[in-house]
Amino acid sequence: xxSPNPMEVELKLALAPTGPAALTQHPYLxxxxxxxQSLTNTYFDTPQGDLAKARxxxxxxxxxxxxxxxxxxxxxxxxxxxxxxxxxxxxxGPQLDLASIAKLPPFQGELSGVLDALVPQLSxxxxxxxxxxxxxxxxxxxxxxxxxxEGEIISGGYRTPIREAELELKGGEPEALWALALTLAEQVPxxxxxxxxxxxxxxxxxxxxxxxxxxxxxxWLHRATLALDxxxxxxxxxxxxxxxxALATLAEHPELDATAxxxxxxxxxxxxxxxxxxxxxxxxxxxxxxxxxxQTALR
Numbered sequence: 001x002x003s004p005n006p007m008e009v010e011l012k013l014a015l016a017p018t019g020p021a022a023l024t025q026h027p028y029l030x031x032x033x034x035x036x037q038s039l040t041n042t043y044f045d046t047p048q049g050d051l052a053k054a055r056x057x058x059x060x061x062x063x064x065x066x067x068x069x070x071x072x073x074x075x076x077x078x079x080x081x082x083x084x085x086x087x088x089x090x091x092x093g094p095q096l097d098l099a100s101i102a103k104l105p106p107f108q109g110e111l112s113g114v115l116d117a118l119v120p121q122l123s124x125x126x127x128x129x130x131x132x133x134x135x136x137x138x139x140x141x142x143x144x145x146x147x148x149x150e151g152e153i154i155s156g157g158y159r160t161p162i163r164e165a166e167l168e169l170k171g172g173e174p175e176a177l178w179a180l181a182l183t184l185a186e187q188v189p190x191x192x193x194x195x196x197x198x199x200x201x202x203x204x205x206x207x208x209x210x211x212x213x214x215x216x217x218x219x220w221l222h223r224a225t226l227a228l229d230x231x232x233x234x235x236x237x238x239x240x241x242x243x244x245x246a247l248a249t250l251a252e253h254p255e256l257d258a259t260a261x262x263x264x265x266x267x268x269x270x271x272x273x274x275x276x277x278x279x280x281x282x283x284x285x286x287x288x289x290x291x292x293x294x295q296t297a298l299r
Contacts, residue, residue, distance in 0.1 A: 008072070008086040010168040011177045012196075014229070015148075016189035016276040023148055023165060023188045024129065028180075034129045039063045039151075041124045043198050044096060046117040049206075056106050057198035058118070060094060067091050071104055072196075078222040079289025080192025081177065122201035126151025126162045135176040142172020144180055153197060153233075156205025160233045164193060178290045185282035192285050194222055195229040204233055211242060217260065218292045220250040221285070224267075231275050240275045244268060263288035 015023065024034070040062040045051040051058055055074030060067055069091045075082030087104055091097045098115050101107055107115065129148045134141050144167055151162045165184070167177045184190065195203075203209045209230035214223040224246035231239035250256075251264040263284045270281035277285075 007083045008168065009081075009083050009174055009177070010166050011080045011181050012082065012193045013080060013165045013167070013181065013184075013190045013282070014193040014232070014277075015163045015165060016278075017163070019165075019189050020148055020150055020163060023184065023190075026184060026187055028183055029131055029146075032131045032133060034131055037063055037128045037130070039124075039126055039128055039149075041197075042094075042120050043122045043124070043201060044118045045121040045202075046114050047119065048117075049121075049202065050111060050114045050117075052198075052202045054106070054111060055199075056111070057196065058096075058101070059198070060091070060096065062094070067094055069097055069100070071101065071106065072198075073106060075194075075196065077293075078194060078218055079225070079285070079293060080181075080194065081174070081289065081293065082194070122153065122155035122198070122205060124151065124153050124162060124197050124201065132170075133180065135172070135180050137173060137176045137179050140173060142176035143170040144168065144172075144176060145170055146180070153201045153204060155201035156207075158204045158207075160200065160204055162197065165190065178286065181286050182283065182290075185279065185286055187279065188282065189277050189279050190282040191228065191277040192225050192289055193229055194225045200229065200233055203230070207234070209234055209236075209239065211239075214246065214249075217250055217253045217255055217264070218289075220246050220253060221264075221289060221292065224250065225285075228271075228275055243275065244271075260288055260291050263291070 041059050043059045057072045059070050068088055070088040073085040075084040077083055126149045131146045133144045133146055135144055147166050149162050149164050153160050167180055169177055211223055211226055214220040224243045227239045227243035247268045266284040270278050
């Protein structure tokens with residue numbers, strides 16, 4: 001069984017429709033070979049959504065002739081960056097290994113009694129291109145896996161596209177994730193995303209996309225990011241309005257320093273009429289998220 005230590009650290013980026021082609025053609029990747037896979041994933045929960053309420057994802061993934069079982073806890077972070085525990089191991093077939101799941105920390109409390117009620121709730125099918133990259137930052141080389149996922153989420157009779165990139169830190173410092181993301185953003189229309197595929201699927205089936213209250217600059221950026229995620233999955237114009245209002249509030253927030261304010265003020269005009277990011281959006285949003293994360297760490 002894969003150990004959850006160290007925690008999974010990744011930066012998730014949603015791509016505009018032209019983003020996948022721009023990413024694969026980025027000069028940074030020209031000398032790196034891509035590995036292509038087709039992934040079929042089934043997520044499990046109780047009919048009452050006990051795992052979703054606990055912000056835990058449980059899936060079976062079919063890839064390369066194997067079946068992998070994965071448990072992930074809720075990500076902590078924002079601006080696209082998250083840290084979370086993850087357990088993953090190979091199983092014999094397309095049935096849950098309940099005995100092993102029962103031994104994991106997330107299932108030692110109230111969730112210990114729900115295992116027998118777990119049933120398939122949603123699926124994600126996508127093609128993945130992955131690159132193994134070495135990024136040197138501050139004199140240290142870090143190993144990053146960059147993946148590009150294209151496909152769809154199917155949940156509750158609804159479908160929504162998957163078009164995202166994830167940068168996962170395999171070794172080294174998280175600073176390398178920001179550096180690589182900013183490099184990619186120079187030529188790829190993208191934006192931070194704070195919604196996992198499982199969370200998106202759960203919201204899609206219930207048709208419910210709650211937005212958190214916000215007070216600090218990081219919270220307003222998080223709210224804007226979730227509102228954009230919700231807009232593209234729901235196609236409800238109110239969420240695009242919520243995103244724009246959150247970005248406008250963020251741009252005038254009294255806690256921003258001059259540099260952060262310049263980044264924030266660039267954001268509202270860097271979304272097109274369909275809520276898709278232009279290159280300027282990704283550069284400003286990532287730079288702002290990075291700065292806010294750094295300032296938070298100093299406190």
